[in-house]
Amino acid sequence: MIDLVPEERAALLLVARAALARALGAPADPPAAPGRLASLRAGVFVSWTVDGERRGSLGAIAPSAPLLEETAAMAVRAALEDPRTPPVTAAELPRARCTVALAAAPEPLDDPGRLDPARQGLSVTHGDHAAVLLPAAAAGQGWGAAEYLKHACLRAGLRADAAALPGTRVLAFEVLEVGDVIGTAG
Structure with a gap:
């Protein structure tokens, strides 16, 4: 299983947040990715909650892109395209909480x-x-x-x-x- 050091974990979450912020029209520069994050591949699931309420959760077991790209794409899809929940809005972004789950090969x-x-x-x-x-x-x-x-x-x-x-x-x-x-x- 992939293990990440604290800096890599923080960077992964910043990638997810920055991708959603850009998709919602808020300014957000993509964060710099520490070393090996740029080359890792893993399945990724991203979940969002706002004020404790689930607001989207989507992902894929098999990676279709490098980890950072996959995380950014799933962050946006989970927040805006999960048909089971209302989309996260720009006004809610400061209160949104993100979880990224990395999946090893099944x-x-x-x-x-x-x-x-x-x-x-x-x-x-x-x-x-x-x-x-x-x-x-x-x-x-x-x-x-x-x-x-x-x-x-x-x-x-x-x-x-x-x-x-x-x-x-x-x-x-x-x-x-x-x-x-x-x-x-x-």
Whole structure:
């Protein structure tokens, strides 16, 4: 799994905030990226909350661009294009809180009992049904591995026990979550 030093974590969050600020018409210079961030690749999920209310969360397990580009694109898409929530506005930007979750390469989940809901994400697909569940969804729920897997299946619109059905593909991946504090706009 990718590990980031504090300066890299801060830079990643500044990239997300600056991208959203520019998309909303606010002035924001792209921050300088410390060393290796410019060449890293990882799946990226970006989530936004405003005043504690979820306002968008989108991402991709497989990277389609270098990490900084992927983070900037997902930050804007999550804040402005998530069909489940109203878009973040320019007036809300100073109160918006961002979380960036980096996803390591997914692997088939061979032993559901070894799943760690605190540090692993899940991707469940069966036919046209698909969902991704990140550790943040399980935080504070008290879910063990079986409950976490059940909720991933349900989020995909499948039966709770769909992971055991033929044709269901379950992938697990390590997740590193990086969250910011309100008012750290770049």
